[in-house]
Amino acid sequence: MEKQAKQRVGLLQGTLDMLVLRTLLYGPAHGHQIGKHIQRTSNEFLQMQHGSLYPALHRLERRGWVASKWETAPDRNREFKYYRLTDKGRKQLVVEESQWKQMAEAVARVMWPVPEEN
Secondary structure (H helix, E strand, C coil), rough: CCHHHHHHHHHHHHHHHHHHHHCCCCCCHHHHHHHHHHHHHHHCCCCCHHHHHHHHHHHHHHHHCCEEEEEEEECCHHHHEEEEEEEEHHHHHHHHCCCHHHHHHHHHHHHCCCCCCC
16 A cells, blocks of 8 residues: 555656646746646646645756746735746756656557557
8 A cells, every 4th residue: 555655656746847847837936836827727636735846846956957046026025936947947848748748648558559450
């Protein structure tokens, strides 16, 4: 049971990294904005948990795929940590999207095989 949970977390973690990189393609955003964007664009199917999102942001920053900077929000008198995609992150996003497409196609071939013609 624990092994299954770890495997599930690993898959979600990799997927979350890709979704965060993709979200930041539209411009810098703070953590709450990133989470809301993912939720909204997935029609609320994906629920972002702070316990997953912020470790992902820190991990992406350590890898040099995103950079962060504290800035005051234009519509609020409060500072937020804004994340932006780096050039290295843009390259990684291309790799992640390609791998995701290959995996989705492979899973689809297993789930819905094309009948062989006789």
